[in-house]
Amino acid sequence: MTDFTPIASLIGGVLIGLSAVLLMLWEGRTAGISGIASRLLPPYRDDALLSRFGFVTGLAAAPFAIVTFTGAQISQTVSSNLPLMIVSGLLVGFGSVYGKGCTSGHGVCGLSRLSMRSLVATASFMASAIASVFIIRHVI
Numbered sequence: 001m002t003d004f005t006p007i008a009s010l011i012g013g014v015l016i017g018l019s020a021v022l023l024m025l026w027e028g029r030t031a032g033i034s035g036i037a038s039r040l041l042p043p044y045r046d047d048a049l050l051s052r053f054g055f056v057t058g059l060a061a062a063p064f065a066i067v068t069f070t071g072a073q074i075s076q077t078v079s080s081n082l083p084l085m086i087v088s089g090l091l092v093g094f095g096s097v098y099g100k101g102c103t104s105g106h107g108v109c110g111l112s113r114l115s116m117r118s119l120v121a122t123a124s125f126m127a128s129a130i131a132s133v134f135i136i137r138h139v140i
Helices: 006-027 033-038 049-070 082-098 103-112 116-139
Strands: none
Touching: 006 049, 006 103, 033 049, 033 082, 033 103, 103 116
């Protein structure tokens, strides 16, 4: 079971919301991670390349910053099943393209704009996540 940490969760939520608002303010774009990351690759070359690189770098650097500045220990488990990881990555990528956005774009930015498409997408993400956890923990 995962421990519930309301203070850390609140701070994380506020930071995610703040970064989404700042990205909309400065770049005029929603904070969809899949869209930002995919535009780091060719054929996209424009003035926003540096800001996209900074956004993705910040995502990757955040755990290291937490450990460095707070001394907190972060534990993360990654599967050693390489075929499963490849299939999972391809499914997530396909889902992001097919759903016209990822969980962060729909769940954080789309819902805050009252987008019906984002509501349906987020409900689908959540239903799939709930079903996956149930099957993995109680059926398999």
